[in-house]
Amino acid sequence: MKWRAVGAIYAFEMARTRRTLTQSIVAPVISTVLYFVVFGAAIGSRITEVEGVSYGSFIVPGLIMLSVLTQSIANASFGIYFPRFTGTIYEILSAPISFFEIVLGYVGAAATKSIILGSIILATAGFIVPLEIAHPFWMALFLVLTAITFSLLGFIIGIWADGFEKLQIVPLLIVTPLTFLGGSFYSISMLPPLWQTVSYFNPVVYLISGFRWSFYELADVSLGVSLGMIAFFLALCLSLIWWIFKTGYRLKS
């Protein structure tokens, strides 16, 4: 393992975050605070509690997941797409490093940024609503696994995209709707039976459910199912990336 090479990519990507601090950290935090204002104050005044938890507190895990999912994808996809776009990818491909090391550098940096962002949102939420974390270990595990999995997905999108439009299509048209409909702002049990069944086809439901369980022990599906689904997505993304590097798809063809 060439740790120096991994470290070079990681440091390069983290330096980009420092240069774009407003876009990377401040903007998502402001958006989340606005969600609290709109959903917590406006809707929360009508839905006071969900299964014994105040509505404002109930939506915190969903809001963190919303930001972590979208920012993981955005960071990782842009991180690998930009060198492809500018042509500087040549030095990554000609360096004596394995695909695993390349992925570790890019995805590690993207996931780190998302975890930092999730932690900042969590801290911000603590100032606005009362918070309790029943299972801190599981909370951290879900946060880290989700950040890694969706950073891997973002990396795949960054390689697949051959233009800035494609770079935006998956996050905007697929991931954001799935997250909004995945129980960020409500419990699946609040939906009519038909929509509950439909919701179980949404993979984000399992992520938010597990994450929310680590806070309030409230879940739409069991913890094991949530963990199993994350493990499945992780394996799927890793397999796709392995295939991309094996075939050189859009990188070396």
Next chain:
Amino acid sequence: MRSIISVNNLTKTYAGGFTALKDVSLEIRDGEIFGLLGPNGAGKTTLINIICGIVNPGDGSITVNGHDTIKDYRAARSLIGLVPQELTTDAFETVWHTVNFTRGLFGKASNPGHIEKLLKDLSLWDKKDERLMTLSGGMKRRVLIAKALSHEPQILFLDEPTAGVDVELRKDMWAVVHELRDAGVTIILTTHYIEEAEQMADRIGVINQGEIILVEEKTELMRKLGIKQLALELQGRMTKLPAALKTHKLELAEDGMTLIYTYDTRAERTGITALLNDLGKAGIKFRDIHTTQSSLEDIFVNLVKRAS
């Protein structure tokens, strides 16, 4: 001299069906400057990109210092530095950071002294804290060279390194190249400025339509394929060649003031003595004589035309 790069029966066909390389075999010798010449689209960059790991090879194999570029890619690539044809830089990075980044990418420990020397040699030291987007094209080209040399490679690929670079900068670059060669670095150079290859290269390879059509020592190539001409400047204007001189390969220049004699330097007899005798007998007087030899560019153009 031993080979440091061996390309064996390499063929590359892109997904669209275009065959960029056809059964290419090539040996690059350790410590030499090898000039790879060819018209646009001949396959030069594809060949370099495959050796460096940027493009997947098709059939065939490549070894770098005995290391297979696929099976033992880490050892092979760690020996290579590449200056690409395109000016591809991270616009927002500083010169210092981007050069250090490349060194890190190759797994080398930080060495500020080496990077400082490199930047000074390439006249980039006073620009080290400037962002790449603020640099001129020539300066960006120097940065790419600094990046390629940051990990102290044994082999350096220069793909059109002086394209768009002014004369002064070009001279600086060649000084660096000479220094590298003296330090034992093998250099593979592609260029459109064939006089550069003529001045710099030890050996020349010509590639056309994906095929290597010639590999030769530069001096041998110019001796074998070069032609020499003897120009005789006449004292008086001549309207047509006298019949007594028709047996010689003589041409009369358009202005009627110069006779041009083309001959083969490798021939047992060049025919110059007989020509001068016949000129004397015909009473033709001349005021100056000089010879010219075809350049590498002339040879290159003829080779490519013939192959096409």
